[in-house]
Amino acid sequence: MKNLHRPVMIKEIFSFLPTNKSLNVIDATFGGGGYSKSILEKLNINELLAIDRDPITKIFSKELENKYSNFTLINDRFSRIQEIVKDTKLKEKKFDIILFDLGTSSNQIENSKRGFSFNKEGPLDMRMGLTEKNAFNIVNKYDEKNLAKIIYEYGEERYSRVIAKEIIKERKIKIISSTLELSNIVKKCVPNKSKKSKKIHPATKTFQALRIYVNDELNELKQSLEKTINILKNDGLILVVSFQSLEDRIVKDFFNHNSGKRWRSSRHYPEFPDNKATHLKIITKKPILPTASEILINPRSRSAKLRVAQKL
Numbered sequence: 473m474k475n476l477h478r479p480v481m482i483k484e485i486f487s488f489l490p491t492n493k494s495l496n497v498i499d500a501t502f503g504g505g506g507y508s509k510s511i512l513e514k515l516n517i518n519e520l521l522a523i524d525r526d527p528i529t530k531i532f533s534k535e536l537e538n539k540y541s542n543f544t545l546i547n548d549r550f551s552r553i554q555e556i557v558k559d560t561k562l563k564e565k566k567f568d569i570i571l572f573d574l575g576t577s578s579n580q581i582e583n584s585k586r587g588f589s590f591n592k593e594g595p596l597d598m599r600m601g602l603t604e605k606n607a608f609n610i611v612n613k614y615d616e617k618n619l620a621k622i623i624y625e626y627g628e629e630r631y632s633r634v635i636a637k638e639i640i641k642e643r644k645i646k647i648i649s650s651t652l653e654l655s656n657i658v659k660k661c662v663p664n665k666s667k668k669s670k671k672i673h674p675a676t677k678t679f680q681a682l683r684i685y686v687n688d689e690l691n692e693l694k695q696s697l698e699k700t701i702n703i704l705k706n707d708g709l710i711l712v713v714s715f716q717s718l719e720d721r722i723v724k725d726f727f728n729h730n731s732g733k734r735w736r737s738s739r740h741y742p743e744f745p746d747n748k749a750t751h752l753k754i755i756t757k758k759p760i761l762p763t764a765s766e767i768l769i770n771p772r773s774r775s776a777k778l779r780v781a782q783k784l
Contacts (some may be wrong), residue, residue, distance in 0.1 A: 477504025477578040480713055480773040484760050485571070486514070488709060488780050494518040495568040498557075498703075500550040500696065503577040505532045511569075512540050519562055525549045525601040525687075528579060549602055551695035557703050566705040574693065575715040576600075576683065578772065588683060590655040590675040596648065598683045605686045611648050616640045626690070627681030628717065634661045635678055654678070680716065690718060697726045701751050704783045709755070715775050720759065727754050727781045755780040 485507070489495075494516045499508045502524035512520060522533065522545040533545040546556050550572070557563060580600065581588045587597030587607060596608040610622070620636035623629045638661050639648065648654055655675040662674035684690060700710055714720040727733075732750040759777035767774045 477506060478770050478772075479504075479506030479510070480573065480575065480770065480776045481760065481762050481766065481778050482507065482510055484762075484778055485711055485713075486510070488711060488755065489515060489569060491515060493568075496562070496565050496705075497521070497569040497571070498523065498553065498567050499571050500553060501571075501573045502529050502533065502545055503573060504579050505529070505536060507571060507573065508536060508543065512536065512543060517542055519565065520544070521546065521557065521560065521562055521567075523548060523550050523553065523556060526577070526580065527601055532579070547601070549692055551692040551699075553696050554699040554703055566708070567703055568705055568708045570700050570704060570708070570710050572693075572696075572710075572712040574689075574713060574719050575772070575776070584651075587651050588679070590651060590658075590673055590679050592651060594651045596651060596654060598679075598686045600687045603687055607654075607682045607686055608649065610682060610685065611639060611654060612643050622685050623678050623681045625681070626684040626718065627677035627679075629677040629681065631661050631663075632678075651679075684718070690722060693719060693722050694726075697723070701730065701783065706783055708783045709780060710752075710783075711778065711780050713776055713778050715777075720777050720779070723779050724759075727752060727779060731781065751783060752781040753784055755782055 489511070496518050497511055497520045499511070499520065499522040502508060502522035505522070508520060508522050511517060520540070520543050522543070524545065525548060527547055529545065530547065536543045537545065544560065546560070548556055557565075576588060580586050584592040584594035587594045596606070596611055598607040599605070610619070614622070616636045619639060620632045623635055624632035629635065635658055638657055642648060642657050648657070658675040658678045704710065712723045714723055730750070730752040731754050733754070756779050759779050762773040762776050
């Protein structure tokens with residue numbers, strides 16, 4: 473299988489990584505292995521532990537496993553990051569770098585059989601691995617209220633109720649079994665004015681919502697971030713690349729709440745200090761964005777945001 477995934481903002485990420493010492497690294501979202509490969513090639517690595525829930529990543533890890541004895545890939549959810557470390561030879565170690573790339577891999581999107589793409593004919597699946605839910609059952613069995621809630625909460629789609637109503641209407645006539653069927657249903661629900669004013673495909677948010685819900689992505693991220701503090705060395709770095717606002721908000725809030733940063737529940741109320749212990753120092757006051765040249769080469773990088781924090 474050809475590896476289609478291109479790592480995002482790799483130059484920016486490397487600008488934060490120390491070059492003057494031997495490092496223990498976790499690549500918490502191995503994907504196509506682009507980050508792991510570059511880190512192993514360019515830095516002094518003691519151990520690199522890669523994690524990915526998708527079984528297909530084993531195909532892309534073989535080259536690194538054959539070449540580097542200090543590289544290990546574990547197929548598991550990154551919400552179990554601390555438990556994974558305890559179950560390996562690295563259980564006594566702390567880590568200098570923990571890296572997350574939260575984007576869906578091009579290897580997943582381009583494989584029509586996985587059901588992630590609204591542009592390719594394939595089954596309604598969207599499973600990244602290690603989950604019992606799939607998009608087919610949600611689209612064909614959930615009631616209208618729950619469908620609308622999922623599409624609104626996880627896709628931030630303003631036409632969620634219209635889309636849910638149309639899905640219910642269409643599935644009464646015929647089971648919705650393919651990605652293009654669903655994509656076409658959603659397209660009918662988005663007004664032409666909105667289609668013209670936005671650069672993204674009208675089904676983007678609905679597909680995002682289903683994918684996030686199927687894989688419980690937001691809870692996975694929250695749990696994983698909380699556990700990183702326990703396995704990170706003092707002065708160690710957490711680097712997170714996110715691709716949509718829900719993920720970025722979780723990362724931003726996690727960094728803020730663990731850095732003692734003042735926050736407000738509303739702009740009409742005074743700021744309050746966070747009650748949590750201070751574990752982190754925020755390195756990137758604002759998220760770093762990809763350059764125009766990178767977006768030109770890799771359009772999927774256009775929505776990426778990089779945030780970095782350091783353990784105190």
